[in-house]
Amino acid sequence: MESCLTLIFLSSLVTLITANSVSVRLVNGNNPCAGRVEVFHRGQWGTVCHRDWDIADAAVVCRELDCGTAVKATYDAYFGQGSGPISMGFVGCSGSETALKDCSSISQYAQYCNHNQDAGVVCSEKGLRLVDGFHLCSGRVEMLRTEGWGSVCDAAFDQQDAEVVCRELDCGAPVQVLRAAAFGKGKGRVWSEEIQCRGNESQIDICQRTSSQMHSCSHDNDVGVICSGYTDLRLVNGPDICSGRVERQYFSKWGTVCDACWDMRAASVLCRQLNCGIAVSVVGSDWFGEGSGEIWADVFDCDGNERKLSECSISSWSRAECSHRRDVGVICSNSSLALHDGLVRLSGERQCEG
Template sequence: MRDVSVVCRELSCGDPLSLDAAVGGSGPIWMSHVDCSGSESTLKNCGSLGWGKHSCIHLIDIEIHCSGHRRSKLTGGPHRCSGRVEVLHEETWSTVCDADFDQQDAEVVCRELGCGLPVEVLGAAAFGRGEGQVWSKELQCRGIESEISLCPTSSSLRLNCTHGSDVGLICSGHTRARLVSGSDSCSGRVELQYLSEWGTVCDVSWDMRAASVLCAQLKCGSAVAVLGSDWFGEGSGQIWADVFDCEGNETHLSKCPISSWSRTACSHKQDAGVICSGSLMAVHEGRVRLSGGMECEGEVEVYFLKDWRRVLLDSWSESEASVVCRQLGCGSVFSFSSYSTSSPEHSHMCVTGFNCSGSEAHLGNCSSAQAVNCSSRDQLSITC
């Protein structure tokens, strides 16, 4: 972070916030093993192996975040995403009266700071009494603005507001998500960033609905499979054990309700992985779903030849069933059986002939499937 502070200062971009690994740089790599004291006026005055000397690849380029010219900040809290709200007006930082600050204002402050969504708005100087001015304006944000300077304001009616009423704010801190160690950016081990720290996700707190939200957030389509660490390897560092209780149609994980799961139940051997439909690992053919209203139990339907089709029981074995359960993020196979249906929407064509070893990530990797007339043949039901 000392190195980051030098860059932010040299660029007149405010204070250092975070540093991350970045993928996708190109051209020469100029510095490695950078060693700044933090007081240098320019990065070239910092120590390094020498200009252009390195043993690096672009997969470990560095990305930094500076505070920039933000008009809001949180101070006095345990980290930069919680604290007393202060706004910059005419080059002076002022606190905000708790009676003049609402949920929409909080959403904009958290967004501007890259701190996710607001968790709690606290009044009565919860993060200590500020100094200097109490802002004489009332924010009237709609909640959709990207920064506080874009919000309308009006004159506050509470001219006698004191620092005893300074408003505080706690933001979620969740900022970014990524999939790593897959064949591309739309498949891999799930990693989330809280503040400046990346961590993995425990598979006991992760399901197909959360995976679908993540894939949509990453512009990677929909979720095809949820997998364990045996697919994309074990991560390192923090394990985020938050349970994302998503409906599946949210546009961002931060919009899902979050509950807590005991971190003692998790290790990196349980790191969750996801394959999205936008990945080269997953063609649309072979997506699977269960009908009947239960998440991990029901009649098997497979997307095959551009349509959802029921699966015939013949030639089906425990190997294929284990792939389905894995693909759905539903654990291991418990049982599978036959059922008959006269449902007209499934009376035309079914699919049969999947030939799996049992270790595949999803049915699309299994060979020999073919479409056949359903007629009155037994169709497949599975319980994971």
């Protein structure tokens, strides 16, 4: 009976945050539509405790920020620990609200949380998108700023800029840059500053930008890009998802990866991307079998500290030198194979000597 009374009392503390008391931002993500959730409340920014945080709450944040739909609600300070107050706790959204301020929360309970419980969100939209193309990796280039979405002027947009756009969207390499609103005219703003990428940046926002008075830009000048294809990655034929033959997807077609110039740095990036820890070993097709179908013979020149393979410099390799006998495999530290004593490999000129 006492516990029931306590529950009723706590329920009476549920606070609906007033319309003018809070705004929302995402911090420490790799694009404007992912990161630690922070709310502006009573004159300062604070974090949100992950207690009762779920995909319905994340959906409201994504909707409020015009970031599409919620892909993931994150916990345990996935995007790093914040500082300052923990402003909201035990958030209870139905998922249909237009803003987080419209959801209920037990603010008094936030004091029992700490910053290693900061909540986060991953939304479907990044701060960059391709619109009105004929597949996911083609279309009019649009960028998200604080003022909203806008198209990009084709003035001074070149192949190096397109390299970064395709890389950030996990769309492979650029095939063509199209000018003069080839994918139709956008709506709203036109970002007219010159984007000056070197071509090796992981995100378009990292590139230098200079405002230019030399170009008169309108939606007639909207630039478009066609990239080689959407990519995904997986490890197959191992005892778990953290070990196996490396396979990549271009659009709907999966293929194996040739071991030409594949090294531990590339393997480390792959393991990190798959949330599988660090690379323990790079192995040949004798471990996880030969694949079938396409053989992607790209060479990944990774430093080893990238968060995903698409951030590495990529060049094509002669496919004539590759066969399924050279399908590469990887064992990551989170795999059960990495826990076995006596894991052995041979390091020599040939696979069976060293």
